[in-house]
Amino acid sequence: MMEKMIIGRYVPAESLIHRMDPRSKLIIIFLFVCIIFLANNMLTYVLIGIYTFLMLGLSRIPFRFLYAGLKPVLWLVLFTLLLQVFFTKDGSLLYELGPIKIYEEGVRQGIFISMRFFFLILMTSLLTLTTTPIEITDGLETLLNPLKKVRFPVHEMALMMSISLRFIPTLMQETDKIMKAQIARGVEFSSGPVKERIKAVIPLLIPLFVSSFKRAEELAIAMEARGYRGGEGRTKYRLLRWKLADTMQLLILAILTILLILLRS
């Protein structure tokens, strides 16, 4: 049931994207999220699309797999599209059926916003698919290091992140296990009336909460037993290395940004 979910999951492979420094990947994703708002006509969106699919291609993650994993999110994209199409009242009227009026601007906005949404999801999934949680937090910790000056708990934040990322698969497995145990006791998760299905979540959620709390406590004890006392004086086993490919990737993004600025209307 949960096995197709790909959010937050790492797919090991040998690829250009996998080998990049997590810092450059994080910077690129951050900038990408900003520059995607520069796009405001078909040409610029196509450009961003090309860039996104180029990166996907470089990562060597099978598209079919990506599609299967993102299917649930695609519904959300479709929902945004429909929302825009039906509720924007700008531009010329395209179609009218009783109370439903569809305007040109609505369709335009709908397509653009859902494309933006879609590309954002693809790029951010690409980050987690090609970078191990440890790399992500290491990268983030280094990038945010300057904030320590203003007493921002960078290390603790990074630790929190890595712990939550680390436990996503565990939690999924656990969910699957408990779901099966309850199905064996006659619970129906995927059929029956909506009211019953909502009620069916309780026998799943309570055991999950219980085991999560237990696991958190065990983890805390295990960490303390091994002498953990925060980031003070802690050395690193994996050192991050900025390579040529990272600089190149940033350059490509810079070129994309310039093109977007030139071509936007």
Next chain:
Amino acid sequence: MDISLQNIEYRYQAKTPFERLAIKDVSIDIPTGTYMALIGHTGSGKSTVLQHLNALLLPTEGTVVIGNHEVKAKQKNKNLRQIRQKVGIVFQFPEHQLFEETVEKDIIFGPMNFGVSEAAAKERARLALKQVGLAEEILEKSPFDLSGGQMRRVAIAGVLAMEPECLVLDEPTAGLDPRGRKEIMDMFYSLHKERNLSTILVTHSMEDAARYADQIVIMQEGHVVKQGTPVEIFSSVSELVDMGLDVPEVVRFQRSLEEKLGIKLGATYLSIEELSSAVAELLRGAPV
């Protein structure tokens, strides 16, 4: 209720980069009233096979016949609920599935899902609690206030109260102390005897397999590699050792005795009583 697995195959996460073949070409027959032990290493596919027994997993190839229901690969399968009522599964660490406010509510949860009335379910809860060796007083307690061993028993009672026709046990005693382990295993065995309940036990313990089962299936890397009665299985010690599996202590003792004395006892004995009387027989007949 007869269960039969016919050439089933199961792939986890089919059509993704994580695709993994878990079992292939597995055929096992479980006639009514059999006590079958399923043994093998971690990752040999035991748990995957087990989940096919009540249609929690549907085979990617082959057919599973459970009573008069047939579950085929690549088909829309209906009425899985009826199967699940007939085949009760006690998962590994079943206490993880507890969730209700009181022990009683948790035990009647299964039966009531299958349409048993509340009064009847409560009656069943009392009976099931007695079977697992707990006092009625704890019915009103929260399951989360109990000890680990008690929680395990409550969870098992929750499955027994469904009154299944076949019981599937996935290492039901993992992590329990030796006494609790024996009590629970004996309880399952007497249920099996009293109600002619088909029982399928997944275990790492060769002792349990030898003591309780009348059929043993050995799995390795997703295949069934050996199948037979305990005596047949444990007669070929070297073969088991080659597979990296253990043999019961009694059998090991018999083998080293035979080696030391340079003799051969007539058969393979699986209990201390049988072996000791065979040895006594031998000594009596031996020339002094």
